Amino acid sequence: MGFPINRPRRLRTSETVRALVRETDLQADRLIYPLFAVPGRDVVEPVAAMPGVEHRSVDRLVERAREIYGLGIRAVLLFGLPESKDERGSEAAARDGTVQQAVRALKDALPDLLVITDVCLCAYTTHGHCGILTADGRIDNDATLEQLARVAVSHAEAGADWVAPSDMMDGRVGAIRHALDEAGYTDTAILSYAVKYASAFYGPFREAAHSAPAFGDRRTHQMDPANVREALKEVALDIEEGADLVMVKPALAYLDVIRAVRQQFPVPVVAYNVSGEYSMVKAAAERGWVDERAVVLESLTAMRRAGADAIITYHAPDVARWLGN
């Protein structure tokens, strides 16, 4: 040939070399595992569209939390299902609601487990919308803020370390920060679902949370998948209002958004590897069409490479096991 060839393959010759030069790592302590608490005792019910995910009553939830903690997972994102729903989602802020009880039980059993709560109304309202409705069926943004702030304070009071508002109402981070501070919860951090797209990938979750809207959709508050400048604006506003961390959701179809947020803002970025992303992999793996472990590790590594500091994922226990924790 007579000319020198540049040989990047020299740095791929063995796992020792590859590990030395690897640019991105993935560890269990970067993962946040979602848990679903339901009313009752001794309840463990599989969620059909999400193999491996379950509804658990508080007593059985603690048991699951111990298992995943033992695997090296240090953070959970808690969702709750109410005993009963109403127009305003009142039970979401109940002192003794399912989530509030679950937070107390989890912090009691595992004080070092970071407990993050999802703050939204959609699982608590009869109409399944994320806010309080006006007479003509639209979401009343500002009336919803008061209710969300009450919900967040009730979670903090129960002992939640962080609250994660997922409703996408304008001004909710500021309203929640103000209410938390007034109530004395100045140490409770806000992980804002700052960039939440109106995504078809939430389908299986809505079965899990019984939170599908009874009419209409979420496109008047969740973002248009076509937009990225708007995502940067949402993040800027949430940081201004007091968000400590920001989330991009979903993850896999939005790696460019994760990257853009990472590059422009100094706060930690959390990616939410959502239900539809999980169920697609599970379904294909069940049929033997993909190698589940390889596909999951590749996807989560890609989210980290794009700039996610932490990842919320239903795969967390499997990943922790695969990584040998």
Ligand code: PBG
């Ligand atoms: C509640 C909420 C949703 C998800 C997290 N919080 C559903 C929605 O907005 O419709 C989706 C999570 C997932 O799909 O895994 N507002």
